[in-house]
Amino acid sequence: MSIKDxxxxxxxxxxxESMKKHTTFKIGGFVDYxxxxxxxxxxxxxxxxxxxxNIPYYVLGRGSNVLCSDTDFHGAIINLxxxxxxxxxxxxxxxVAQAGCSIINMAVEA
Numbered sequence: 001m002s003i004k005d006x007x008x009x010x011x012x013x014x015x016x017e018s019m020k021k022h023t024t025f026k027i028g029g030f031v032d033y034x035x036x037x038x039x040x041x042x043x044x045x046x047x048x049x050x051x052x053x054n055i056p057y058y059v060l061g062r063g064s065n066v067l068c069s070d071t072d073f074h075g076a077i078i079n080l081x082x083x084x085x086x087x088x089x090x091x092x093x094x095x096v097a098q099a100g101c102s103i104i105n106m107a108v109e110a
Contacts, residue, residue: 010042028068
């Protein structure tokens with residue numbers, strides 16, 4: 001079974017994806033695997049697969065204010081903005097937000 005097939009059990013996987021499509025500055029080279037985990041448990045499984053295969057990775061929230069090299073990255077980018085994007089306010093007013101949460105959504109609901 002290919003690495004992509006293993007990853008697709010737990011996530012949407014794009015191969016040879018341009019980082020220009022995923023950053024607010026619209027810069028960056030290509031990445032071997034661009035991964036959207038289905039949920040928190042799936043994220044853990046994706047991380048296990050990448051570790052087993054010795055694939056380097058970076059984790060992104062929404063990709064804002066990120067500078068990516070125009071050099072291709074032979075590894076994986078894990079994007080959390082589709083599934084790990086929730087937030088809430090604790091009773092004392094502290095904001096708790098997952099990595100993929102949009103600051104715009106928080107401002108609208110605050």
